Amino acid sequence: MTASRMNETQIDHILKHNQLSVTDSRKKILELFLSSNGALAHGDIEKKTGEKFDRVTVYRTLQVFMEKGIIHTIPTADNSVRYALCKDDCTEGHHHDNHVHFVCSSCGNTICLEDVTVPDVKLPKGFQPEEFQMVVTGVCRECQ
């Protein structure tokens, strides 16, 4: 089994596992997420796949992926919406997504630092935390 073939199987599996029909756009968009180790903005999808998807299709696909928990949004201080599929958790339909995200102020890329876990913090009495997210802004490895 070749690598690409394995990848294809994986893509199909994720879609089927989430009760989604396997269509061309969904496969290509999901493949893009699987092959990029960073987060993607809506605009990136048209660009980086090279395909000329209808905008509406992209919106709807991202929305469905969100509902199914395949991807999720990442908070960014600059207000741009970015989506990411993160290795283990997100394919399960429930994200702990417990790692730090790095936004490069030079190239603009958002990178999932899979190995850096979000540290715990103590909240004041009365606050019931559900999810912790941490975003670090700075200059990434490539842009040094």
Next chain:
Amino acid sequence: MTASRMNETQIDHILKHNQLSVTDSRKKILELFLSSNGALAHGDIEKKTGEKFDRVTVYRTLQVFMEKGIIHTIPTADNSVRYALCKDDCTEGHHHDNHVHFVCSSCGNTICLEDVTVPDVKLPKGFQPEEFQMVVTGVCRECQ
């Protein structure tokens, strides 16, 4: 000197200190920020001041306040833009804004947890951090 009078002095001072002319809309918007301990979305400003500001004025005011470092945006996972003025740092035109933000999934409010500092994390080699931001989602004190 009454409390409100002191507040007025403070508002004027912040504006003058940042070389901004003291206008009605700026005073009212800044006052709103000073009196709310949470973060505000663009829409909140028309609502919570009760005033019927021109939308453009609100956009421009927020933009100027951002440039001067009076307020800053807070990252939110749900993609809504929220602005906050945070006690000490932000009035100085340079924010470390080193505390945790709490977004309540029930009432939607964003609260600055002034007393909870963002813990340090070790990044992989090659990443040059500039700013750390941490957002906790959950249920706030009021919504329990």
Next chain:
DNA sequence: GTAACTGCAAAATATTTGCATCCTT
């Protein structure tokens, strides 16, 4: 064959820009 997905058109929102008028200094 049927239900679900896509793409087009268009509506609804959100944000930005230009310019004449008004207000602060």
Next chain:
DNA sequence: AAGGATGCAAATATTTTGCAGTTAC
């Protein structure tokens, strides 16, 4: 009085919705 700020109109940009045609199962 001069420069900057506001408000209106309108240009852009972004996101959502409806519907007919197409595709997956």
